[in-house]
Amino acid sequence: MTDFSALLQADRGQPARAVHRVTKAGFGDWLKDQPGSVRALLAAARFEGEAGTHAILPGKGAEDWAVVAGTEEVLGPWSLAGLAGKLPEGSYRLAEGAPGDGALGWLLAQHRFDRYRREPKPNPPRILLTDEAARIDETVRIARAVALVRDLVDTPSADLGPVELYRIVEQIGAAESATVRSTQGEDLAEGYPMIHAVGRAAAHHRQPRLIELEWGNPKHPRIAIVGKGICFDSGGLDIKPSSGMLLMKKDMGGAAHALALAQLVMSARLPVRLHLLIPAAENAISADAFRPGDVLASRKGLHVEIGNTDAEGRLVLGDALTRACEEEALALILDFATLTGAARVALGPDLPALFANDDALADDLAKAGSAAGDPLWRLPLWQPYADMLKSELADVNNSGTGGFAGSITAALFLEKFVAPGIAWAHLDTFAWNPAGKPGRPKGGEALGLRAAWAMLKTRYGPA
Template identity: 50%
Template sequence: MRHSLIRKSEALDPTPIYAVNEASVDSVVGQLGLAAGNWVSRHGYKGEPGRTLVVPAAEGSQVAVLYGTDEVGLSSTFALGSLVTALPSGDYVFETPLPDIELGLLGFALSSYRFNRYRKSGGDLPRLVVPDDVDLERLYTVLDGVELARDLINTPANDLGPEELAAAITKLFEEHGGKGEVIVGEDLLERGFPMVHAVGRASANAPRLADFTWGDEKAPKVTLVGKGVIFDTGGLDIKPASAMTLMKKDMGGAANVLGLASMIMAAKLPVRLRVIVPCVENAISGNAFRPGDVLPSRKGLTVEIGNTDAEGRLVLADALALADEETPDLLIDMATLTGAARVALGPDLPPFYTEDDELAEEVAILSEASADPLWRLPLWQPYMKYLDSKIADINHINTSGVGFAGSITAALFLSRFVENTTAWVHFDIYGWTPIDKPGKPSGGEAQGIRCLFDLISEKYSS
């Protein structure tokens, strides 16, 4: 994606683009000459928002591009993304200024993403010249993080198992001078991660937990925890086939955490970063964990299993308990956790949960500013009783018989494993774009991490 944005010095005879609207189109076309005017008239072009037209320019065989905006600017935040498919390959430069140009360029680059691991590329895409006053290196940092997250989610489980996911984490941190360890198989029991082991033990691919750090140990501690369930059959509470189709994306929380970690390390933010990812496959075999089992946890709480298809919160609970032991300054977890979140808010608007009102306000403000939509939902304590168990400290699903508030009760369950850290925020993401739109090609998606990169940058860079 970064290759879709270039400086003017790199451009090869760039084609000019003129932003027009219904009020300005006639004036702009008049400057381009009679041939352009005839072409615009023949195509009935009026500068409608988002509509593109290639026209002959004044000099010989040259062409120009008209791009429709509304009266105040771009028709939508990532509207420039539509140019990726509207224009032939080549270099282009805007000759008229645009508002929110950085978000516009970001939308163009995000639309240039292609996952070509298993098929040939569709050919070269257009490139857009970046104005001199735009921080291109920061844009590259963001784009690289988004691309990493999308690539990981789009990779199927036969090529991205627990071992490969842990290897991707190891590689990322080694590239930036970080360090850590991967705890594998039976060692999880000895090291105090019984629920990670229980969820992943039925797979031929051994469960593991990756724990890596980077940065100055004296700097503010920022810890990221990601759900790394590389495929979710549902376990013994097996999913129907239709519900398994997208389960390669169940490690979307881990993928997004790694994308965010990539941004933080590439930008060399002044924090001590820690990333914890349980990497498991929720499979079925004779030793799979069962509904009704009672599992110990790292926290010491006993957990009754209400449904093996709610495995993500179990592995996150052990990981969050580990993270909470050192009381980081900021603790973030991300997970493709519940279908209930999608029922409530749809695929494009992930909910987040925190008891820290100041942190929630910061997330909300930066979410809007970065066009990275997020919506706060409450950790509604009266619903905690829905997690009551008659034989264990807690059940991990709603046992009340009232089948509501699935995302909230999942967040409440996780909250029982974070007691020291006050600045904790949980994101229940979808990690997938079902329908192509500007800035968001269909497939694996990064959600919330551009906002969080801005948050961490602003919070700690000063």
């Protein structure tokens, strides 16, 4: 894991190269005050202060140089990411102002997932100095959480099955003195029949389980964080085409988000009683795979007709949500899942779909996401669409009929497993960057994580 704490340091007057920040609108005024040599160099480089561009400013000596960087007027999380990825090794400080939110992108631009590289490319550190000492620890925590999501999602399924996911939760939990347990085998089949049914076709060493972590003072408000942990999704007997299966190592992206959020809660010592739940399984194909047309029991007691075995994520989440609601004085539930392609058709890769049964919770999440530069978009729990989930045989069907409103019907299915009166929000996230951007390489991505953390801090952090 990248040592983010070494890349963001308190400014105590250490030697560092100056970074002059300009905007396109203000570049002309800034340029007037520069010597002729600088004006000539920037003209030759065609530097005009465009956001995301930079140029080297020569000094009197060979090593006496500085940087001018084009940015937005207000620094967002990714405003300095491109710069951090291009500058030479060394220490830097902004000549005007503080990095603020831009420090996060500076850190994440220097993170690499090189587990499978025989000879990883060298990534010399670029250190950013800041006089915002109070923000350093928080920025580093968030960078670590985002990197955890990225690394878990990028790891191939062969190296990240239910057992490996459990061991990672164990490791993170041990570092924070949390209690971690796993339910599997006969106990899982009896207590969590939908999780067991989805994962029972997998090889023995990849058998399903419910992973739980508990942390914090029981006297504090109890919150539950739930993450879909389908470590690979073949689609089951309703098998996906090869093109649809190619990225299904990322179908545990919800679990990655949930675990990263739990790590943030624990490392910041947020005054809550945390309950993390990850239903982990591989939706595989074998003679024992669950079938279209089967009727599954659930922990809640509802019987679910299987209209499509590729709608398995909502099944494992249903049992996990039921378990979360069994605890007394539960203040809220957040769940993360790479649940539906319909959400991506509606909102694209960058915007997680937000569903909530509580307007105040939905508003808090949306506002926190906007402020953090991690936007969410609320979609409705439109109750008339629940008719699409009707079953002739059972209490409910897991797959909506008609092909419409797929993300809404999936959320309505999950809502059936949330106890009345408990505030709940569901984030249908992509967990993937299809195209690389500064600080955000192609691959696994945390989308909705920072929004959820900002909301929790506002609700439960210091007044």
